[in-house]
Amino acid sequence: MRKIGFLIIFMVFGWQHLVFGQSITVYYDWVTDFPVAEMVKHGQSREKILAINKHARPRKYSYKDGYSVYQTLKMTSDTIRVKAKVVLARQFVEPYFYKDFLKGTIHIIDMKNDSTTATEIGMEGFGEWRILSDTTTILGHLCKKAVLEKNGKSTLSAWYALDIPIMDGPEQYFGLPGLILKLRAQGSWIIRASRIEEGRCDEFLQPTYSKLIDYREYIKRRKLYGRGGY
Numbered sequence: 001m002r003k004i005g006f007l008i009i010f011m012v013f014g015w016q017h018l019v020f021g022q023s024i025t026v027y028y029d030w031v032t033d034f035p036v037a038e039m040v041k042h043g044q045s046r047e048k049i050l051a052i053n054k055h056a057r058p059r060k061y062s063y064k065d066g067y068s069v070y071q072t073l074k075m076t077s078d079t080i081r082v083k084a085k086v087v088l089a090r091q092f093v094e095p096y097f098y099k100d101f102l103k104g105t106i107h108i109i110d111m112k113n114d115s116t117t118a119t120e121i122g123m124e125g126f127g128e129w130r131i132l133s134d135t136t137t138i139l140g141h142l143c144k145k146a147v148l149e150k151n152g153k154s155t156l157s158a159w160y161a162l163d164i165p166i167m168d169g170p171e172q173y174f175g176l177p178g179l180i181l182k183l184r185a186q187g188s189w190i191i192r193a194s195r196i197e198e199g200r201c202d203e204f205l206q207p208t209y210s211k212l213i214d215y216r217e218y219i220k221r222r223k224l225y226g227r228g229g230y
Contacts, residue, residue, distance in 0.1 A: 026181070
């Protein structure tokens with residue numbers, strides 16, 4: 001096992017090799033990872049929790065020449081059928097993530113009604129990756145496992161592709177020597193790649209927004225409206 005930081009990756013593997021001269025589009029499924037046994041103990045239906053955990057909410061990641069975007073796509077269905085009952089599948093309100101590896105910044109943009117609120121942060125401070133020896137194959141790509149640690153605690157696990165040298169991933173996560181194809185916050189959610197289109201990327205521009213606020217204020221607002229923090 002070894003720990004690896006953002007700047008260390010640049011020193012060892014090289015900025016040009018891991019970031020530029022690449023283009024790719026990856027479609028991901030975001031699913032809940034609710035602890036079934038625990039929720040059954042609290043009176044929840046096992047069939048309902050299993051059905052909810054299987055219901056995918058689509059996401060799209062695009063990368064080209066040092067820039068990437070990650071965004072929510074429209075669900076094909078907003079309901080889940082559990083036996084004879086129909087359950088509403090809420091589409092979690094997630095922001096739009098825009099990474100600029102040239103400047104070393106991440107824009108996180110919330111889109112609500114006709115206005116947008118954004119925050120800009122540097123590519124540091126999210127924790128430190130610890131790479132493990134575990135491997136698996138995702139969509140034909142050999143992947144290694146890593147865990148993100150902050151203040152000595154593991155916050156989530158990731159699987160990154162050894163043969164896709166883009167040090168990026170869904171949402172604000174990045175910094176491993178390969179594109180992240182799966183993320184898991186155990187007991188909460190899983191993001192997993194469902195389709196990969198290498199050498200292809202739709203054109204995209206840096207998104208516009210009506211207001212830029214401090215990151216701490218941004219997190220406070222998201223939690224105030226029950227939308228979670230990033």
